Amino acid sequence: MKKTIKALKPSFVFLLIIVSFIACDRDFNAIDSDVLGKGNSNFSTGIDTISISAYNRKLSSLQVNNLAGNLLGIYNDPDYGLTTASIITQVIPTTFSPDFGVNPVIDEVVLSIPYYSRAIDVDENGNTTYALDSIYGNPDAEIKLTVYQNNFFLRDFDPNTTNNSAQNYYTNTDSNENSAISGSNTINFDEHIGEKILEHVFKPSADAIVTTTGTGDDETEARSVPALRVVIENNDFWKTAILDKQDDPELSNSNNFKNYFRGLYFKVEEAVANDGNMFLVNLATSNANIIIHYTSGEIDDRTESTYTLTFSGNRLNTFINDYNKVTFPTTPNKDLGDETLYLKGADGSMAVVDLFGKDDVGLEAFLRAYRQTDDSGDYITDNTSGNFILKKLINEAHLEIYEDDGMLTNPVAENGDSYHKYDRIYAYDIDNNASTFDYQIDQTDNTQNAVISKTVSLSFRDSISPTAGKYKIRITEHLNNILLRDSTNTKIGLVLSTNVNLTNNAEILNSPDEVTGIPAAAIITPRGTILHGSNSSNEDKKLRLKVFFTEPN
Template identity: 50%
Template sequence: MKKTINSLKIPVVFLLLVSAFIACDKDYSVIESDVLGDENSDFTTGDSLWSVTAYNKKLDSLQINNLGTTSISATAGNLLGVFNDPSYGLTTASIVSQLVPSTFSPEFDENPVVDSVVLNIPYYNTVVSYDEDNNPEYRLDSLFGDNDTPIKLTIYRSNYFLRDFDPNNPENVSQKYYSNGSSTENSALNGTSVIKFDDHIDNISNPIYSNAAFKPSNLATITTVGDGDDEVATKSGPALRKLLDNDYWKSVIIDKEGDPVLSSQSNFKNYFRGLYFKAEANTNDGSMLLLNIAATAANITMYYTSGADGSRTQETYVMNFSGNILNTFVNDYSIPLYDGDKILGDNELHLKGTEGSMAVVEIFSGKVDCDGDGILDLDAIDCFKQNYRQLDDNGDYVKDPITNRYKLKKLINEAQLVLTELDNLPTGSVEDYHTYDRIYAYDIKGNSTTLDYSIDPTTNTSDPLNSKIISLGQRNDTGVFKIRLTQHLNNILFTDSIAENTPTTIGLVLSNNVNYTDNAEILDSGDTVTTVPRASILSPRGTIIYGSTQNTDPKKRLQLKIFSSEAKD
């Protein structure tokens, strides 16, 4: 026994060195024993493939309010626009949001006159260069689709009251709203009924804003204050910035001075129930943006002048987008999404954001021929343990009396869930369309990140595309992803915690921000999948990967591959 423990010290050192090396690499490297030469090594290395079953889960009735409540700066918010995914078809996203004033019970002084009313919602952007006058030039981040094709954008005052709390829950919990993407109308579910927002528009013939050919601009926002020699212009990043009707907002706000409707947040929410940003396609194409609608700079600002003649001053009244903010989705998919075969698995796995589809992967599924007699007679998980744990003379697993951890006869150097995108996926004539896909893996039972994700040191808060590249491998040039499950499997081997907090069911979704790990509830799931990562709801993109069935090309089939080290006899 002592000889075995000593002989395992060398591979442990190598594992630490390999981990440090991998942290600087975007793909996995496995150091085989021939680095030292087989004759100079007291251990052997090898790899093995283990059974998995992967199947599709169609996603619907997903929680869609407060999707952007996160401190992560990179890409969290709400989707607005039209996106035609080349593999799946058309999705239209609209927004319903409450407004909340920054001050209550305002006094507008005498003879107030509205000078202008400005809607401002920042776009996520990056400065890519500077012109000859040192002015920044911007790229719109989180812009999906064809920005050369305009969409129709209309903003209405909504008459639907978005509740803060669920009246049907005795514990006074927050009200949740859920998607209804199979509908042909902008609608949502509140747990008991369907809300059709087109039925709750105030003065539908006179919207707050309308543009039949809207295209988001990447130009800087220029704000001018003052007149003549006192004029001062400031520049900020691109935004949805529009002038609104002065008379309308005077009647809605200034003419209500002294009215209780302006005296508190709850009164105002009941009075001015919100805005409905309705996106519509002009053709079977368009663009979609992730709006930073919960940002401090996202607001409606009313500029007004008041006071006696000769002493008039300009003031502002600001209304922020806060409280409940929700997305609606209308899907017109070109391929059917479905719940897959939980027993046999599926040939193709559909990963589609918004209200789309995800994959469920059962690792160590079914029975296997563990002793090589040609009979499938042992559960794969038990075969896995027998292969890696030490056994005593009675065939029982050996535990360390001090640590109470199982002793191993093999060490896992690396465990990878290997995924391959479908050949010849449509790209919509965009050469690098799938280059930026990221696949996020999570623990379905615990509704949490995997252990490997939690210890991955490569977090990049400003660039999610290059974040968590050890645990969530990036797509390579041939469309292969490698999801690292090394610590996940080690935890099973050492502690037998599979029955508690290390389950064998992994969820896969497409994400444009792997840093954003919050989950959204699924209404009345009736399934082991009860939540879905919010980041997948905020990504309209989709991809397709090969499944786990025997009908799939073995070279492209979804696989669990384990690289291990074992001491020589």
């Protein structure tokens, strides 16, 4: 397809560029005037559709400590099956060497874990109405949460290293138990439980938390963001574990305390078979805590006080996956690519995109098509910049990806929206475990709402027929770096993410191939989708690379 265009007026070029940004969720055909050169007034545009290889990579042994958030609950994915997420976390006092006073008595112990929420309205009395974010699954389903004292010590440092590297913990989902891998050891946390502290059946609520203090005319009311807030009916445990340790070395510093009180195990189970909901929590915030309310002093002079424990120490997730609705390919086709691609979070699966094949024949053909050569067939470089001179300029290049609606249970109602409406596909450089250069220069980042962040490099999921379920992953600068600067042709990983702003990677333990890390954002979403692969039998929707170019006549 070629279209010849005569010289354009500058105002029209500017308008065309603006329109191309507005229409960033449609096919790009932007014209970059810098490519034309001073003497070129006639040029043509075209599109190259390039076949590539994209294949599945099943994930396991993923690093699950030091994540940006933690999943808690049960999620029944309609296309994959059931995932159960539990949490093991240390607890740390906010103050050490406390003085609890004379005859301290615990009044109540309160566990608070805020949900991710946002204010959507404020009434005339100043009361805020909230909506919950990062809730997955059936919002009306309950889950059973049991909290135990954890007796397994979560180390800060790996004793098998010489440079005091942090101790990492990895998923062990094939075991069908709440366990993790640490080095060569497997830890089943059910074998390290202490006293049961709490048993609670609940479902997340968007209601603000209302607390009252005082009585009668002195009563005051305070409202705070929605949270899992539970009064722990086990005062004797906390008196023995905390208050009775006053003046003992266990409460004198953080290291002593972590060795003495090794943390809590938040174990999740089904309240109803094959149903539940899951939510993302930020245990690192100071608002996530356990507050011990107590009174102390002489009989006629009692004082109310609090002692606070936070979850600011080591934390990790465990996942139990029952993927009974899908069978992952055991032998990916790395030459032609797979027919179907499976993207699933929480220790699920990803896709690997090899743009030009392992033997570099495709890469050489691409270079020959876009670089200028001399009479000997050698590539010509610019004497000033050292860059290669191009005969065709890439205006836009993206991976065109479609959901496989024949494989998906779609649509499924979730929270009133189409099930896949807010899915985002995150692309990263596998060789360097880093975001793509197109992502890095994308100025459309939105730190407040990841759903509408990085929409040029990662785009939205198209929801308009006939291209509903279409994604575009922009790799313009990735290809330009290869053409102009001879950058390495790195493979690209595709994962499903609900927060494309999170770019740090999690390590894969003893990886057998080039995929040594995965974006941590893909671990803290339980969601999944199924895509047409590069070897799909559907020619209209198979995964391809589209390159929009300008070529002087």
